[in-house]
Every structure is written in C-alpha cells, then in structure tokens.
Amino acid sequence: SFERTVTDDSGATVTIHGEPQRIVSLAPANTEILFALGLGDRIVGVTDYCDYPPEAKTKPSIGGYSTVSVENVIAQKPDLIVASYGNGAELVDQLKKLNMTVVSLNPENVSGILNDITLVGTATGADDNATALVNSLNSRIQNTEQNVSAATTRPKVAHIIWNDPIYVSGNGTFQDELIRMAGGTNAFADKQGWTNVGIEDFIAADPDVLIVNSGTGMGGTEDSIAQYFDNDTRFANVAAIRNHRVYVIDSDVVDRAGPRIVDALEIFAQDIHPAGAETPVATSSQGAPGFETVPALCALAIGLLVAVRWMR
The missing domain is CATH 3.40.50.1980 (Nitrogenase molybdenum iron protein domain)
Structure with a gap:
C-alpha cells in the first residue's frame, strides 16, 4: 500500500512503489541523512568515503564518490538509490535506464539541506523521524542566530x-x-x-x-x-x-x-x-x-x- 511521489533536486518526479528496504547511498552526506533518520539497517551500499557514523564503514562499498561502480550498485539489488549532484547526470541516467529508482539531492543552501532531509523522509517512509530532526535542527539554528544577534x-x-x-x-x-x-x-x-x-x-x-x-x-x-x-x-x-x-x-x-x-x-x-x-x-x-x-x-x-x- 506504500506509494510516494516526490520531486527531487534535479527536478525529476520520482514515484516509489513499496517502502524501500534496500537503499544505496552515492554520497557521504546522503549516508549521514539516512542514518540520522534511523534507516541504517536498510542501507546496503555506500561509497568509499562514507565514514560517518562509524557504522557506515561496515556497509558494502559501491565505489568512489565520482567513480561509482554500476555493477556493484546492481549487485545490492536496491529498491532506492539516493544520488548526488557530484555523481554526474550520466550515471543517474544510466541507473534509471536500468529501471532503478533514483532520487537525486543537490541542496543549494542550509534550507535546502533541511528540505532534502524531509524529501528523503518522505521517499523512505521515515516522515516522523524527518519532521523531528528538521524541527530540532531548526531550533538549534534559531538559538544560534539569536545568541549572536546582540553582538x-x-x-x-x-x-x-x-x-x-x-x-x-x-x-x-x-x-x-x-x-x-x-x-x-x-x-x-x-x-x-x-x-x-x-x-x-x-x-x-x-x-x-x-x-x-x-x-x-x-x-x-x-x-x-x-x-x-x-x-x-x-x-x-x-x-x-x-x-x-x-x-x-x-x-x-x-x-x-x-x-x-x-x-x-x-x-x-x-x-x-x-x-x-x-x-x-x-x-x-x-x-x-x-x-x-x-x-x-x-x-x-x-x-x-x-x-x-x-x-x-
């Protein structure tokens, strides 16, 4: 019964059929978002540079950040791939042609990062965790700005x-x-x-x-x-x-x-x-x-x- 449609940072409309259980991350920042949303147990592939949290280093490698191995990605049989601007449009297009479900992130500012946390939460069914995380981060941002406002x-x-x-x-x-x-x-x-x-x-x-x-x-x-x-x-x-x-x-x-x-x-x-x-x-x-x-x-x-x- 799970079906979500999102618009990612590349402007693509992506529909996710079934709550993702096998997720591949193609960037360190994406991996950090996934773990922060409590999805670490669903991650089945990360890049060689995904080193935080420490548990990320125990996940199977799918290659480098800009040198992703398509074969390694396919081998993990992912039902969702979270890609990044730096991976290159050619790689994303190749994965999509292989009928992979790909959501691409490319935030332009801090607000964009928070929006992407919400986006990933929606795509994975971790809506409540994403809302709690974004609210907490926004609170800390507001506190920091208030603390320095009197300078x-x-x-x-x-x-x-x-x-x-x-x-x-x-x-x-x-x-x-x-x-x-x-x-x-x-x-x-x-x-x-x-x-x-x-x-x-x-x-x-x-x-x-x-x-x-x-x-x-x-x-x-x-x-x-x-x-x-x-x-x-x-x-x-x-x-x-x-x-x-x-x-x-x-x-x-x-x-x-x-x-x-x-x-x-x-x-x-x-x-x-x-x-x-x-x-x-x-x-x-x-x-x-x-x-x-x-x-x-x-x-x-x-x-x-x-x-x-x-x-x-």
Whole structure:
C-alpha cells in the first residue's frame, strides 16, 4: 500500500512503489541523512568515503564518490538509490535506464539541506523521524542566530579549505552562509564559490578570524593547515594570526550537506563570538527523535569544488 511521489533536486518526479528496504547511498552526506533518520539497517551500499557514523564503514562499498561502480550498485539489488549532484547526470541516467529508482539531492543552501532531509523522509517512509530532526535542527539554528544577534561587531572571517594554494569559501557557498548566520562577514565575499586566492590578496583581506579545515585526509596532520598560517612569517600581521584567532574545524562536518551542518554553524558561532555562542551540540547519527540535544593538495581542493559542492 506504500506509494510516494516526490520531486527531487534535479527536478525529476520520482514515484516509489513499496517502502524501500534496500537503499544505496552515492554520497557521504546522503549516508549521514539516512542514518540520522534511523534507516541504517536498510542501507546496503555506500561509497568509499562514507565514514560517518562509524557504522557506515561496515556497509558494502559501491565505489568512489565520482567513480561509482554500476555493477556493484546492481549487485545490492536496491529498491532506492539516493544520488548526488557530484555523481554526474550520466550515471543517474544510466541507473534509471536500468529501471532503478533514483532520487537525486543537490541542496543549494542550509534550507535546502533541511528540505532534502524531509524529501528523503518522505521517499523512505521515515516522515516522523524527518519532521523531528528538521524541527530540532531548526531550533538549534534559531538559538544560534539569536545568541549572536546582540553582538556589536561582525568580524571578517575566512574559511580556508586548503593552503597550497590557498583555497577559500567565497560568496554563494554553504560556508559563506554559515559565516553570516554565525554573526560574521566573509572576508572573501567578493569571490565566487570555492576559489584560490594569492598570498598578497589574502594578506590584504586581513581577516579577523580564520576557520580552517582539518588537514586529515589531505596529506597532512589534523592541524597542518592551521600551522601553515601560524608559522609563515608573511602572515604575522594578519589580524587573525596576530590575535591568535585561528580555529580548526573537521572538514567532513563543514563540507557535507547533511545534518552535521548545524554542528558546523554552532562551531562557527563559538569561534566568531566566543562570549555569545553556546557550546556546540554534536548531532546524533541514529534516529531523529534523539536529536535534541572539497586526495591530495590541489586535486583535493579542486575535488571539493565539485564533491564539496557539498560532498553532496
């Protein structure tokens, strides 16, 4: 008796016949959404990069994020595939020609992420969990924005993806939105998307706060990017370095379009306005009712322009 029709982020109308019991996720963010909705036991395939929650690593691999093995997907006999913009339209079309049911996600902002949680909940029959999760995340967003609303300053903030070359989050990115929601201004709002900036331009921007991605998975230690800015004497007069306001954030938390994006917002707020932000609340990975509480060097940075396009 289960039948749902949804319109996904590609504009496609998809009808799901029968409540999905075998779900394949083609992106880390999708996997996080599925687990957060309490659907972990229905997931039968994930990408090599799906590492959160830890249970995701026990699921069968269907290949990489942009190198999905169609054979591996078919072998799992899925009744629903949750795809992502970064997988490419060609792959999605191929899967559909094989009579696979595919829902594609491509959120453009934080509201889009929340809408996609609702979308996945509708497609899978996890409506109640999706509603509870979205309500909880919205409450945390509102609390964060209220906590920083009384701030008398809006510091210039730079979100750094990588350091060689320097890659930043410019206008039109999720991170730019997080900076604004957390009571800051983007030091590189004049740049579009995820882009590299020269050292001279970086120094001239003179950000008050640096929020840098962790270096893990990028050929460096967790704080290798932060150390680069702290130790290079060329940056000694940049306000953020001079005032010791360089903060490290988990790359996966801030670069994936899943529920943990609200964790990232709370971390941004605490870093930008330490006195006016609450301690971040880590997002649970199992079951919505309990939710109260861009490889190597340049290649990785370029990958984040596509895959981080939200690691969607």
